[in-house]
Amino acid sequence: xxxxxxxxxxxxxxxxxxxxxxxxxxxxxxxxxxxxxxxxxxxxxxxxxxxxxxxxxxxxxxxxxxxxxxxxxxxxxxxxxxxxxxxxxxxxxxxxxxxxxxxxxxxxxxxxxxxxxxxxxxxxxxxxxxxxxxxxxxxxxxxxxxxxxxxxxxxxxxxxxxxxxxxxxxxxxxxxxxxxxxxxxxxxxxxxxxxxxxxxxxxxxxxxxxxxxxxxxxxxxxxxxxxxxxxxxxxxxxxxxxxxxxxxxxxxxxxxxxxxxxxxxxxxxxxxxxxxxxxxxxxxxxxxxxxxxx
Numbered sequence: 198x199x200x201x202x203x204x205x206x207x208x209x210x211x212x213x214x215x216x217x218x219x220x221x222x223x224x225x226x227x228x229x230x231x232x233x234x235x236x237x238x239x240x241x242x243x244x245x246x247x248x249x250x251x252x253x254x255x256x257x258x259x260x261x262x263x264x265x266x267x268x269x270x271x272x273x274x275x276x277x278x279x280x281x282x283x284x285x286x287x288x289x290x291x292x293x294x295x296x297x298x299x300x301x302x303x304x305x306x307x308x309x310x311x312x313x314x315x316x317x318x319x320x321x322x323x324x325x326x327x328x329x330x331x332x333x334x335x336x337x338x339x340x341x342x343x344x345x346x347x348x349x350x351x352x353x354x355x356x357x358x359x360x361x362x363x364x365x366x367x368x369x370x371x372x373x374x375x376x377x378x379x380x381x382x383x384x385x386x387x388x389x390x391x392x393x394x395x396x397x398x399x400x401x402x403x404x405x406x407x408x409x410x411x412x413x414x415x416x417x418x419x420x421x422x423x424x425x426x427x428x429x430x431x432x433x434x435x436x437x438x439x440x441x442x443x444x445x446x447x448x449x450x451x452x453x454x455x456x457x458x459x460x461x462x463x464x465x466x467x468x469x470x471x472x473x474x475x476x477x478x479x480x481x482x483x484x485x486x487x488x489x490x491x
Contacts, residue, residue, distance in 0.1 A: 254469030308337030309481020419444025
């Protein structure tokens with residue numbers, strides 16, 4: 198009986214000590230329940246879900262669905278160069294959030310590179326261990342893709358063809374193509390998109406409200422009327438070639454790239470009115486390769 202009493206007393210002492218234990222490192226949460234922040238936690242902290250990261254001007258806005266049993270969130274991040282794959286990223290603390298959103302201000306350089314984010318549910322000094330979501334954002338104001346689609350004769354730039362440009366954030370329409378802008382093909386290796394000139398033969402030095410396609414090969418000098426339609430909250434621009442103004446359909450071959458206009462007052466973000474990235478310097482991907490075909 199005496200041995201049993203001693204054993205019970207020892208168990209009670211250990212449990213009392215655990216209840217008052219002040220953590221100094223990570224812990225395993227294996228139960229649900231409320232606990233004060235200054236005591237050992239027996240509450241399971243469940244990670245947030247559905248983390249998204251969206252470039253907005255020169256900031257990145259994060260949002261997520263709530264985790265469970267916490268009273269805040271830890272926001273972590275790391276630069277990831279040319280890759281949007283965050284699976285091997287080693288994260289560092291960026292800040293904390295009391296709700297399910299966070300703005301990473303001034304996060305935009307080098308433009309066109311990727312930045313990985315992770316969010317954890319927290320309670321006092323503790324943080325969720327498993328299932329913490331990650332995502333990536335491409336920094337700055339960037340044309341992320343350009344797709345060509347044939348609408349006339351296969352292999353030629355002509356009436357009915359479309360060129361669709363997708364941006365990583367909303368663009369101010371008034372800083373993009375005008376309704377009278379044309380599309381022109383230079384005999385050689387240039388297509389001017391949204392050329393401000395409306396008549397006559399096409400020249401590579403023409404003023405553009407959008408940019409140029411270069412790198413491939415074009416066989417004719419020609420100019421078309423065009424329409425410019427914004428969609429998806431001004432993140433997508435579809436250019437459609439209309440009536441041929443001068444010249445004839447141009448045979449297109451090779452690999453084309455989109456070079457955004459370098460005029461700093463053109464193609465500005467809706468948030469902050471920042472000019473689009475127009476160079477790959479710094480390791481970014483700001484000059485996308487055209488997919489699809491004419």
